[in-house]
Amino acid sequence: MESRSILETIQMVAEENLDIRTITMGISLFDCIDSDGEKARQKIYDKITTSAKDLVKVANQIQTEYGVPIINKRIAVTPIALIAAASGDQDYVAYAQTMEKAATVLGVDLIGGFSALVQKGFQSGDRKLIASIPQALAETSRVCSSVNVGSTRAGINLDAVGEMGRTIKQIAADDPVNCMSLVVFANAVDDNPFMAGAFHGVGEADRVINVGISGPGVVKRALEQVRGQSIDVVSEQIKKTAFKVTRMGQFVGSIAAQRLGVPFGIVDLSLAPTPNEGDSVAEILEEIGLESVGAPGTTAALALLNDAVKKGGVMACEHVGGLSGAFIPVSEDAEMIRAVRAGRLNIEKLEAMTAVCSVGLDMIAVPGDTTAAQISGMIADEAAIGMINNKTTAVRVIPATGKAVGDEVEFGGLFGRAPVMAVNASQPTKLIARGGHIPAPIHSFKN
Amino acid sequence: MKAIITVVGQDQVGIVATVANELKTLNINIVDISQTLMDHNFTMMLSGEWDDQVLSFDAAKTALEALGAQSGLTIRIQRQALFDAIQKL
Numbered sequence: 127m128e129s130r131s132i133l134e135t136i137q138m139v140a141e142e143n144l145d146i147r148t149i150t151m152g153i154s155l156f157d158c159i160d161s162d163g164e165k166a167r168q169k170i171y172d173k174i175t176t177s178a179k180d181l182v183k184v185a186n187q188i189q190t191e192y193g194v195p196i197i198n199k200r201i202a203v204t205p206i207a208l209i210a211a212a213s214g215d216q217d218y219v220a221y222a223q224t225m226e227k228a229a230t231v232l233g234v235d236l237i238g239g240f241s242a243l244v245q246k247g248f249q250s251g252d253r254k255l256i257a258s259i260p261q262a263l264a265e266t267s268r269v270c271s272s273v274n275v276g277s278t279r280a281g282i283n284l285d286a287v288g289e290m291g292r293t294i295k296q297i298a299a300d301d302p303v304n305c306m307s308l309v310v311f312a313n314a315v316d317d318n319p320f321m322a323g324a325f326h327g328v329g330e331a332d333r334v335i336n337v338g339i340s341g342p343g344v345v346k347r348a349l350e351q352v353r354g355q356s357i358d359v360v361s362e363q364i365k366k367t368a369f370k371v372t373r374m375g376q377f378v379g380s381i382a383a384q385r386l387g388v389p390f391g392i393v394d395l396s397l398a399p400t401p402n403e404g405d406s407v408a409e410i411l412e413e414i415g416l417e418s419v420g421a422p423g424t425t426a427a428l429a430l431l432n433d434a435v436k437k438g439g440v441m442a443c444e445h446v447g448g449l450s451g452a453f454i455p456v457s458e459d460a461e462m463i464r465a466v467r468a469g470r471l472n473i474e475k476l477e478a479m480t481a482v483c484s485v486g487l488d489m490i491a492v493p494g495d496t497t498a499a500q501i502s503g504m505i506a507d508e509a510a511i512g513m514i515n516n517k518t519t520a521v522r523v524i525p526a527t528g529k530a531v532g533d534e535v536e537f538g539g540l541f542g543r544a545p546v547m548a549v550n551a552s553q554p555t556k557l558i559a560r561g562g563h564i565p566a567p568i569h570s571f572k573n
Numbered sequence: 574m575k576a577i578i579t580v581v582g583q584d585q586v587g588i589v590a591t592v593a594n595e596l597k598t599l600n601i602n603i604v605d606i607s608q609t610l611m612d613h614n615f616t617m618m619l620s621g622e623w624d625d626q627v628l629s630f631d632a633a634k635t636a637l638e639a640l641g642a643q644s645g646l647t648i649r650i651q652r653q654a655l656f657d658a659i660q661k662l
Contacts, residue, residue: 129607129618131660132577136649191630195650377658415576 138344143154143405145195146378146399147340149185150319152326155204159471163213165479167224174201174228177333182233184385186380203239203322210252218255221260222269229268236341238270238324245280247397260296263304270322273349276312276509279518282564291502298525305524306541310510314518317392317447322522332438334391337379340398341371345406349413360414361434368438376443394438394448396484399459401542407452408461419462420471448520452486457544458489466545481511486520491535491544494527503554514567574625582646584615588610595640596621599628
């Protein structure tokens with residue numbers, strides 16, 4: 127082995143913040159369904175705590191032996207709306223508490239799957255789950271929730287879009303910070319290891335290990351070496367770097383799966399930023415040649431980045447899945463925050479950016495007086511982008527109760543802080559009030 | 574057990590001896606070794622092998638990190654498979 131390769135690898139981890147963002151174990155809860163809610167919850171607790179009993183231990187072992195930081199250990203379960211529907215329960219908060227208890231005992235950071243899939247319509251458990259979200263998030267700290275309101279195949283459930291706008295307002299009235307645990311999706315994926323949107327899809331195996339990597343710092347550093355050169359060189363450089371980053375994800379995931387005796391699912395090729403300096407997707411875009419993220423050209427630079435990361439990553443691992451694209455969560459990206467504060471990045475530009483990358487309007491604080499209809503309008507717009515472009519889109523906005531543009535919301539840790547951003551003041555009230563279903567687009571009929 | 578040990582720090586007399594002594598104490602065999610000066614930083618890479626029934630990875634890591642802290646060096650120990658996975662096709 128060449129010394130240069132060893133040093134390069136060490137530098138990627140030690141100086142450029144390369145790490146495994148998460149090892150997420152997906153656990154199917156279908157065998158926990160029971161007509162008695164109490165019994166169902168006991169089965170859920172038992173299944174999660176036995177399936178994932180060694181998850182944290184194994185992740186820590188890998189971290190020690192290979193010197194690769196593994197930031198989060200997470201669990202994703204089958205959408206609870208499907209599991210709880212068979213019970214007579216009218217309120218699903220107790221299921222969230224069971225998830226919280228299991229996560230706490232295991233020492234995992236987050237547990238996702240307090241979810242409902244309503245892109246085509248509501249089954250009996252879906253509305254109950256959605257109604258339980260505000261209280262569930264208020265009473266737990268590790269539980270993450272998601273609702274899929276649209277898809278390319280099914281169109282957009284406008285009733286659900288309206289309901290989610292109201293739900294987000296209700297959560298924010300209690301504590302805006304709880305909003306970061308809820309994602310509203312279109313084209314949600316079954317094997318996403320990232321939170322808050324992870325759940326274990328219905329077509330998945332009983333248990334599976336999925337891995338999410340994070341390496342914006344490594345890409346940024348690699349691009350510093352090709353300043354002034356043609357954009358072709360930039361693309362090539364990103365591909366090479368993404369290959370190495372993804373190899374690490376593949377390696378760590380396969381070791382973890384082997385030691386846990388669970389099949390290895392996918393590596394998610396996303397570039398996930400953190401609020402730490404030098405761990406920013408916005409900085410990559412600026413390195414490509416923008417004075418600031420948000421400048422005209424941002425969408426083009428992001429499209430190139432997103433595509434090159436995938437091209438480099440796809441060859442590096444057996445199975446690619448999850449969201450696989452660059453993330454642009456405002457609060458979690460130090461440079462993105464700076465651009466918003468300086469007035470160089472607005473919600474409309476972010477929306478355009480979501481058309482070419484994963485995942486959507488993510489971790490954005492909006493003024494406290496933003497109405498439920500406006501939030502629903504944002505959800506509908508993102509869902510439409512996802513539906514038409516065959517891609518996952520999402521909305522994770524935080525109405526900052528009592529705050530206005532220029533104020534900030536603090537989330538802490540990996541979630542960072544979000545400057546409150548202006549929302550177009552006109553109202554989509556009548557559109558949202560229509561309810562019903564936006565039909566699936568013509569290009570979804572592929573058979 | 575095989576692992577890559579890297580030592581980085583301000584160049585000074587006896588770095589190789591200090592590290593090699595500790596490895597001898599731990600009964601870690603040096604399979605390969607290279608060292609160089611990069612920007613006045615002493616950089617050494619060792620490939621070491623030992624019986625992990627006798628000495629656990631954790632214990633080796635703790636001992637080497639303690640030595641690093643004592644002598645003002647950054648000493649890392651990582652299993653080799655990671656480097657192979659990232660750098661080799």
